Amino acid sequence: MIVRGSSGLGEATIRTIVERGGKVIIFDINEERGEAIAAELAGSVVWPGPTDVASEESVTDSIDKGVEKFGNISGVVNCGGIGMAQKIVFRNGEPQSLDIFTEVVRINLIGTFNVCRLIAAHIIANIKKSAEKEGGVAGMTLPMARDLAGQVRVCTIAPGFFGTPMGNAIKDTILEKHMIHPYRMGNPSEFAHLACAIIENPMMNGEIIRIDGAVRLGKL
Numbered sequence: 001m002i003v004r005g006s007s008g009l010g011e012a013t014i015r016t017i018v019e020r021g022g023k024v025i026i027f028d029i030n031e032e033r034g035e036a037i038a039a040e041l042a043g044s045v046v047w048p049g050p051t052d053v054a055s056e057e058s059v060t061d062s063i064d065k066g067v068e069k070f071g072n073i074s075g076v077v078n079c080g081g082i083g084m085a086q087k088i089v090f091r092n093g094e095p096q097s098l099d100i101f102t103e104v105v106r107i108n109l110i111g112t113f114n115v116c117r118l119i120a121a122h123i124i125a126n127i128k129k130s131a132e133k134e135g136g137v138a139g140m141t142l143p144m145a146r147d148l149a150g151q152v153r154v155c156t157i158a159p160g161f162f163g164t165p166m167g168n169a170i171k172d173t174i175l176e177k178h179m180i181h182p183y184r185m186g187n188p189s190e191f192a193h194l195a196c197a198i199i200e201n202p203m204m205n206g207e208i209i210r211i212d213g214a215v216r217l218g219k220l
């Protein structure tokens with residue numbers, strides 16, 4: 001299984017998959033974290049070197065290195081990305097930087113699609129070869145699931161606020177205003193639990209699943 005992200009939600013998902021006997025290839029740009037996790041979980045986790053998820057060359061190269069190590073890839077959990085929640089116009093009248101918006105779209109949207117399409121092609125080619133068993137982002141879920149029907153399942157997890165390095169940066173602002181029940185940030189292990197439930201349950205397909213404690217997202 002490929003997990004995109006070596007911090008926060010991605011790291012929790014890697015650890016949960018390995019605990020359950022799975023093997024993971026990490027797709028992330030953070031070399032220090034990737035190498036440290038792979039060293040700690042050696043044998044079950046491969047660090048193929050930094051992967052820029054929005055680059056075809058980089059993702060293809062990392063897929064090849066993962067296949068070399070494990071022989072086969074059966075799926076991907078897209079967790080990595082960046083979070084830049086800002087107002088469109090700041091209080092001082094300045095507009096939000098277009099560069100930041102462009103980078104979020106490049107990594108979170110284009111990166112997710114890029115990884116999905118390359119992994120899906122790999123899985124389908126593999127199914128054909130071995131004749132073995134079948135093995136905005138939310139808007140892509142159902143079209144992708146229908147397009148890849150019979151070969152690959154596609155689900156989206158829509159997390160609320162989780163206590164990761166990214167989530168903790170806005171913890172104080174959001175807790176008081178937004179949380180309902182449970183009245184706390186989510187634990188990355190709860191995200192990982194859902195990711196594994198989707199992997200393990202063959203009826204889950206084409207679905208967008210909220211995991212957010214009924215959070216109300218108003219103004220940040």
Ligand SMILES: NC(=O)c1ccc[n+]([C@@H]2O[C@H](COP(=O)([O-])OP(=O)(O)OC[C@H]3O[C@@H](n4cnc5c(N)ncnc54)[C@H](O)[C@@H]3O)[C@@H](O)[C@H]2O)c1
Binds near residue numbers: 054081
């Ligand atoms: N934590 C939350 O509350 C929360 C809620 C909703 C959505 N999300 C989204 O989930 C994703 C993961 O969040 P997190 O809290 O685990 O964040 P995190 O900062 O802990 O981890 C993000 C990981 O993505 C990697 N990354 C960044 N750019 C990359 C690139 N170009 N190629 C490959 N890897 C790259 C980083 O190196 C890091 O390891 C983000 O896209 C975030 O917007 C998070």
